[in-house]
Amino acid sequence: MKQILKIIIHSLYTHPEIFLRELISNAQDALNKARIEQLTNKNFSGTETSFEIKIQVDSKTNTFSIEDTGIGMKEEELINNFGTIARSGTLEFLEELKKKGSGSEAGLIGQFGVGFYSVFMVADEVVVETKHISPNAKAYRWKSMGESDFTIEEIEKSAHGTKIYFTFKENAKEFSEEYRLENIIEKYSNFADFPILLNNKQINKIGALWRKKSSETSDSELNEFYKFITNDTEDPLGHIHLSVEGAVVNFKALLFIPKEAPWDMTKWFNEKGVHLYSNKILIQRECKALLPDYLRFTRGVLDTIDLPLNVSREFTQDGPFMIKIKNILTDKILKFLDDWAAKEPDKYKIFYSNFGPLLKSGINSDYTNRDKLIELLRFESSLKGKGELVSLKEYSMRAKSGQNEIYYIAGDSREALEKRPNMEYFRKNDIEVLYLSDPIDMFILPGISEYDKKIIKSIEKEDISLKPEEKIEKPESAINKSLLALFKEVLTDRVMDVVESKRLVDSAVTLVAGKDSMDREMEKMMKMMNKDYRSSKKILEVNMEHPVIKGMSQKYIANSSDPLLKKYVLNLYEGALFVDGELKGDMAADYVRRVNEIMEQAISSK
Numbered sequence: 001m002k003q004i005l006k007i008i009i010h011s012l013y014t015h016p017e018i019f020l021r022e023l024i025s026n027a028q029d030a031l032n033k034a035r036i037e038q039l040t041n042k043n044f045s046g047t048e049t050s051f052e053i054k055i056q057v058d059s060k061t062n063t064f065s066i067e068d069t070g071i072g073m074k075e076e077e078l079i080n081n082f083g084t085i086a087r088s089g090t091l092e093f094l095e096e097l098k099k100k101g102s103g104s105e106a107g108l109i110g111q112f113g114v115g116f117y118s119v120f121m122v123a124d125e126v127v128v129e130t131k132h133i134s135p136n137a138k139a140y141r142w143k144s145m146g147e148s149d150f151t152i153e154e155i156e157k158s159a160h161g162t163k164i165y166f167t168f169k170e171n172a173k174e175f176s177e178e179y180r181l182e183n184i185i186e187k188y189s190n191f192a193d194f195p196i197l198l199n200n201k202q203i204n205k206i207g208a209l210w211r212k213k214s215s216e217t218s219d220s221e222l223n224e225f226y227k228f229i230t231n232d233t234e235d236p237l238g239h240i241h242l243s244v245e246g247a248v249v250n251f252k253a254l255l256f257i258p259k260e261a262p263w264d265m266t267k268w269f270n271e272k273g274v275h276l277y278s279n280k281i282l283i284q285r286e287c288k289a290l291l292p293d294y295l296r297f298t299r300g301v302l303d304t305i306d307l308p309l310n311v312s313r314e315f316t317q318d319g320p321f322m323i324k325i326k327n328i329l330t331d332k333i334l335k336f337l338d339d340w341a342a343k344e345p346d347k348y349k350i351f352y353s354n355f356g357p358l359l360k361s362g363i364n365s366d367y368t369n370r371d372k373l374i375e376l377l378r379f380e381s382s383l384k385g386k387g388e389l390v391s392l393k394e395y396s397m398r399a400k401s402g403q404n405e406i407y408y409i410a411g412d413s414r415e416a417l418e419k420r421p422n423m424e425y426f427r428k429n430d431i432e433v434l435y436l437s438d439p440i441d442m443f444i445l446p447g448i449s450e451y452d453k454k455i456i457k458s459i460e461k462e463d464i465s466l467k468p469e470e471k472i473e474k475p476e477s478a479i480n481k482s483l484l485a486l487f488k489e490v491l492t493d494r495v496m497d498v499v500e501s502k503r504l505v506d507s508a509v510t511l512v513a514g515k516d517s518m519d520r521e522m523e524k525m526m527k528m529m530n531k532d533y534r535s536s537k538k539i540l541e542v543n544m545e546h547p548v549i550k551g552m553s554q555k556y557i558a559n560s561s562d563p564l565l566k567k568y569v570l571n572l573y574e575g576a577l578f579v580d581g582e583l584k585g586d587m588a589a590d591y592v593r594r595v596n597e598i599m600e601q602a603i604s605s606k
């Protein structure tokens, strides 16, 4: 524990001022709990105190104290909350810090809030005096040097709440200056729900920003507010100010879209949400019931006068009232994004690259808004430069006349996709192909199956309907037939079929998936999820116009049992596997050996 504490103190040292933010935020939570207790508990026995946070600082004595009239702590809470620092949040913070290295502290502190222990950055010894709000609660004094053990004793204290005090360390003396603390409070806590008094003067002035008219809020206020509620260090990418007055629900909301995705989305989205207020009183932090999972990137506050304060958890989870709010918010956010996509494509692009994967997951979970979500999809495209994104609508609008399919190909990088033999036909004929590089797209696009009456198809499957005039509709010659039969014979166990290709231009052969099989990227993912997954057999398409194939026909006519033919077939097939990154282990060795044999023969025949 000592070591952990040292690391915390050391790694946070670049921002020791956050100790104040953490103490204020704890005091604020405690006040909120007390206020709700007072408003909802009929047997409330706490004193009718004013809810406020008092801070006293003295530069002559270097002393500091912060006092709240909040809920306070019972003895065991005091021990559990402050007695152990190996709490999960702290440990995760450290692990992440180790991974990211120093320099990333500021952002991480924002995401974790290492809490009370940050006071040991500025003080050697800290005293906490507290009394719980419950009737007949006793008061306690807790004292600790941080690194060593703590002591706890019973004391006399009249009001419920908590007081924390200490003397600043030598190298933290700057914080005993009143103006310095004033600046920090303005920076981090300007929107606190309760008055913060510094040496008896109220510092925070702004309060419930979401209750102001949107025309009366400035950008800098909004940015500051966002940082206050999220602990993010960056300004948000955008915000939505809502005032809804309806028959069923009335609410005001101030929602934000962050500029950057968090380091661990999954964790973040499980824990974050929009704060729920009832008439300016915080009811629930990070209320998850307010938004569908796929919109969890949204942060902010929602304040309604329709919700009773003593709202039960079940009520907030999925009561009709919450569902109504959720539907309205979803609708507004999707409209907002659609607007961005149309009018501020650069912003939308930033948003999409950060939160696109999450947003897309809604297509498979929210059938009511499925069509709207589909309009929000963006992809790279063979007709556009790297990094440029297109929508399905754009694709559909510029599709060639008579083209009733939307084509896509999936893979890790654009560069690799451009080189795939299956792209040749489309490139030659200027037919647009969407490049899918986000693995989630593979779960989304095939499921959409149709857009604007055009079937969505992977170009790595056998059943694409190439435009009739482009098809090479020559009757299959006898010799071609026999040659394909030879391919089939040699490759019996390895492929599903061998067919003449209508799409290859420069390559001799390519592998495609059967129309009922998954295409390659999908299979790659199945393999990642299940080691024992076996790929389905592919169809080998052969380009009859290719010089190598033509040469093989000549050889076949001269001597249909020439052993070289079999070698060529194997090498063409394995070459196609190689291109797909599927030539593994001893197959690769066999392949190279055969290539060398063929080269040897070519060299010696000269």
Ligand code: ADP
Binding pocket: 022, 026, 027, 030, 068, 070, 071, 072, 073, 081, 082, 113, 114, 115, 116, 117, 161, 162
């Ligand atoms: P966090 O606030 O992230 O939970 P902290 O280390 O800051 O972590 O605080 C631990 C816990 O101690 C809080 O969750 C809260 O229950 C309790 N606590 C801290 N400060 C106060 C306070 N001023 N009044 C009442 N309880 C408090």
